[in-house]
Amino acid sequence: MSASAARSRAQQQAIEQVETFSSHNYHPLPVVIESGSGAWLTDVDGNRYLDFLSAYSAVNFGHSNPELIAVATAQLSKLAITSRAVYSDTYGPFVEGLAKLCGKDMVLPANTGVEAVESALKLARKWGYEVKGVPEGLANIIVMEGNFHGRTISVISFSNDSDATDSYGPFTPGFVPVPYGDLDAIEAAMDEHTVAILVEPVQGEAGIIVPPDGFLTGIRELCDQHRVLMIADEIQSGLGRTGTTFYCEQAGVVPDLYLLGKALGGGVVPVSAVVGDAEVLETLRPGQHGSTFGGNPLAAAVGLAVVKLLETGEMQARSAELGAYLHQRLAEFIGNGVTEVRGVGLWAGVDIDPALGTGRAICERLLAKGVIAKDTHGQTIRLAPPLVITREELDLAITALAEVLVEARG
Numbered sequence: 001m002s003a004s005a006a007r008s009r010a011q012q013q014a015i016e017q018v019e020t021f022s023s024h025n026y027h028p029l030p031v032v033i034e035s036g037s038g039a040w041l042t043d044v045d046g047n048r049y050l051d052f053l054s055a056y057s058a059v060n061f062g063h064s065n066p067e068l069i070a071v072a073t074a075q076l077s078k079l080a081i082t083s084r085a086v087y088s089d090t091y092g093p094f095v096e097g098l099a100k101l102c103g104k105d106m107v108l109p110a111n112t113g114v115e116a117v118e119s120a121l122k123l124a125r126k127w128g129y130e131v132k133g134v135p136e137g138l139a140n141i142i143v144m145e146g147n148f149h150g151r152t153i154s155v156i157s158f159s160n161d162s163d164a165t166d167s168y169g170p171f172t173p174g175f176v177p178v179p180y181g182d183l184d185a186i187e188a189a190m191d192e193h194t195v196a197i198l199v200e201p202v203q204g205e206a207g208i209i210v211p212p213d214g215f216l217t218g219i220r221e222l223c224d225q226h227r228v229l230m231i232a233d234e235i236q237s238g239l240g241r242t243g244t245t246f247y248c249e250q251a252g253v254v255p256d257l258y259l260l261g262k263a264l265g266g267g268v269v270p271v272s273a274v275v276g277d278a279e280v281l282e283t284l285r286p287g288q289h290g291s292t293f294g295g296n297p298l299a300a301a302v303g304l305a306v307v308k309l310l311e312t313g314e315m316q317a318r319s320a321e322l323g324a325y326l327h328q329r330l331a332e333f334i335g336n337g338v339t340e341v342r343g344v345g346l347w348a349g350v351d352i353d354p355a356l357g358t359g360r361a362i363c364e365r366l367l368a369k370g371v372i373a374k375d376t377h378g379q380t381i382r383l384a385p386p387l388v389i390t391r392e393e394l395d396l397a398i399t400a401l402a403e404v405l406v407e408a409r410g
């Protein structure tokens with residue numbers, strides 16, 4: 001029986017409502033989720049699914065994580081929003097904790113990931129003009145081809161995904177794209193007006209692309225030589241996903257600015273941040289940048305709880321250990337319906353042999369077997385379960401994928 005035949009009237013109605021009254025800027029899997037716990041999601045009919053998407057890594061610590069929910073509910077019943085026109089008792093501990101987790105001086109808070117990216121671009125330009133001495137209006141920022149940093153006009157201005165850019169011009173100037181992984185191209189693109197290099201330490205939306213050895217350290221060296229800021233967008237790769245707090249750690253580099261989001265909100269609320277040194281963050285004076293909701297008491301309480309959870313190292317260790325196991329098991333599929341597997345930690349991009357169908361078709365088959373995963377760029381399916389997943393749960397999903405690959409071969 002196909003998943004759609006099994007779908008109840010309740011699910012069908014909910015889906016039709018969305019198709020009628022919501023913009024169609026997403027193509028959701030045909031399932032209506034009602035609740036979540038740990039690595040599991042439950043639909044309105046009571047069917048359970050293993051979540052191998054984790055809301056694009058916003059739910060690294062599991063659905064309804066008890067510690068995070070306890071902090072969030074306690075804070076919610078006390079104080080949720082003030083704006084930063086006043087101080088709150090949760091904001092201070094949050095920024096101190098997050099700055100220390102990152103080994104940096106200061107935090108600039110925001111809500112969504114793309115706001116952290118935008119904030120960093122503004123900071124880099126301001127630092128370039130006021131500290132480095134680049135003539136006003138001439139700053140450029142080097143970006144990577146295949147990047148994904150969000151959806152605002154300025155951020156899509158340097159996307160080379162036509163779905164993200166078509167019909168949205170005119171675009172923001174000042175960005176210089178180079179191929180991901182190509183240090184020579186970066187060096188050739190740099191000039192005296194370069195203020196920053198913006199890089200995903202692992203490219204997420206592009207299909208979980210881990211850069212070649214020496215790439216990130218090479219960027220660090222170029223930045224040091226030319227007095228340029230290295231901005232690491234760890235919004236998806238950070239906070240335990242790759243087996244360490246930041247992927248930069250594994251590459252042996254410290255960027256000037258970390259961009260964080262997604263999992264920083266603990267799967268509860270949107271929380272994002274730019275974390276960096278005083279030389280950069282202190283260029284902002286009152287009124288020069290801000291966000292009504294950024295750093296609100298609820299977000300700060302949850303963000304601090306996330307920092308504390310990461311301080312123990314347990315989540316990172318789980319991701320490293322179970323991730324090694326996941327990659328070992330996925331390697332078995334290469335040549336059997338899978339052409340390539342990439343990734344690190346509990347994060348994998350699995351390229352499906354086109355003879356078996358699209359990534360989307362494989363994800364629909366996985367859904368019917370109780371596993372939620374999402375395709376990206378046609379043939380790739382991304383696997384990113386919550387880091388609280390167990391080895392037994394991983395095995396369930398791997399068995400489901402094995403069955404799906406056999407069935408799709410026909």
Ligand SMILES: *Cc1c(COP(=O)(O)O)cnc(C)c1O
Nearest residue numbers: 112113114148149150204235236
């Ligand atoms: C998701 C993502 C963003 C954008 O985050 P939003 O919260 O969707 O705005 C930026 N950078 C990277 C690397 C991401 O994965």
